[in-house]
Amino acid sequence: MKIDNTGPLEYSTNQNQMNILGFWIFLGAEIMLFGTLFASYFTLENGVGSGPSGAEVFEITPVLLETIILLTSSFTIGLATHAMRINHKKATLVFLGITLLLGLSFLSVEIYEFIHYYHVGLTLQTSAFSAILLTTLGTHGAHVTFGLFWGLFIFLQIKKRGFTPETTNKSFIFSLYWHFLDVVWIFIFSFIYLKGMM
Amino acid sequence: MKELFPVKQVMGYIFSLVLTAVALSVYFLDMSFEVGLTILLVTAFIQAALQLVFFMHAGESTDKKAIYTNVYYGIAIALVTVFGTLLTLIWGYM
Numbered sequence: 001m002k003i004d005n006t007g008p009l010e011y012s013t014n015q016n017q018m019n020i021l022g023f024w025i026f027l028g029a030e031i032m033l034f035g036t037l038f039a040s041y042f043t044l045e046n047g048v049g050s051g052p053s054g055a056e057v058f059e060i061t062p063v064l065l066e067t068i069i070l071l072t073s074s075f076t077i078g079l080a081t082h083a084m085r086i087n088h089k090k091a092t093l094v095f096l097g098i099t100l101l102l103g104l105s106f107l108s109v110e111i112y113e114f115i116h117y118y119h120v121g122l123t124l125q126t127s128a129f130s131a132i133l134l135t136t137l138g139t140h141g142a143h144v145t146f147g148l149f150w151g152l153f154i155f156l157q158i159k160k161r162g163f164t165p166e167t168t169n170k171s172f173i174f175s176l177y178w179h180f181l182d183v184v185w186i187f188i189f190s191f192i193y194l195k196g197m198m
Numbered sequence: 199m200k201e202l203f204p205v206k207q208v209m210g211y212i213f214s215l216v217l218t219a220v221a222l223s224v225y226f227l228d229m230s231f232e233v234g235l236t237i238l239l240v241t242a243f244i245q246a247a248l249q250l251v252f253f254m255h256a257g258e259s260t261d262k263k264a265i266y267t268n269v270y271y272g273i274a275i276a277l278v279t280v281f282g283t284l285l286t287l288i289w290g291y292m
Binding site for chain 1: 201202203204207210211214215218221222224225231234235238239241242245246249250252253254255256259260261264265268269271272273275276277279280282283284287288
C-alpha cells in the first residue's frame, strides 16, 4: 500500500481517495432521494382531509431547538475533523463525543415532536399530508439514528487504534455524512416548518 | 486550545446561526407569502453552500472536479424532480 504523506492522513492512500469520492457519489444519490420526498411533500401538503394541517400542529420551540442542536453538531464534527488533522486525538474524541450527544438530543426532541403529533391526531394514516410529513421527517430521523451508531463505532475505533489511514478516512467520511444531514434539515426547517407556519 | 477553533469554522458557524435568524423572520414578522418564500429560498441555499465549502472541504482534493460535477448533477436532478412535479401536478391546475 503506497502512502502519500503530503496531504492529510485520510487522503494518504489511493483506496482512501476512492472511498471519499465514492461517498460523495452516494451523497449525490441522497440529494436526489430527498428531492423526491420534497416533491411529494409539496404535492400532498394541502391534502389534509379531516385531519389537522401543518399550521395547526407545528410548534416553533422544538423545531428551533432541533435546528440549533443540529447546526451546532455540524460545527463540532467540523472541529473534530480539524483536530484530527493537527493530530490531536483527545480533542477529536471530545468533539466527536459532543457531536454524538447533540445528535442524541436532536433525536429526543424529534421523538417528543412525533408523540405530540400523535396526541393531536396526526398519524401516518390520518391524511396525505400527515403521511408525507412523517415519511420525510422519518427518513431524515432514520439517517440521524444510523449516524449515531456509525459515529459511536468510529469513536471506539479511534480510541482503540489511534489515527491510522483507515480510522481517519472513516471519520472524515462520517463528517461528510453528518454535514449532509444538517443540510437536509435546513431544507426541512425552511420549506416544511417555516413555510407551513408562515 | 486556540488552535482547536480555526477562524474559518467559527465564522461558518456564526454565519449559519445568522442565516437561521434571518429565516426565522418569516415566522415572527408579518410579510406576504412571496416575500417570505424568497427569503427562505435565499437563506436555505446559502446555508447549504456554506456547509459544502466551509465544513465539507469540497474542493481541497485533486478529484474536486469529479466531486463538484457529481454534487451539481445530484442537485440538478433534485431540482428538476421538485419543480417538474410542481409544474405537472400543482401549477398546471391552478
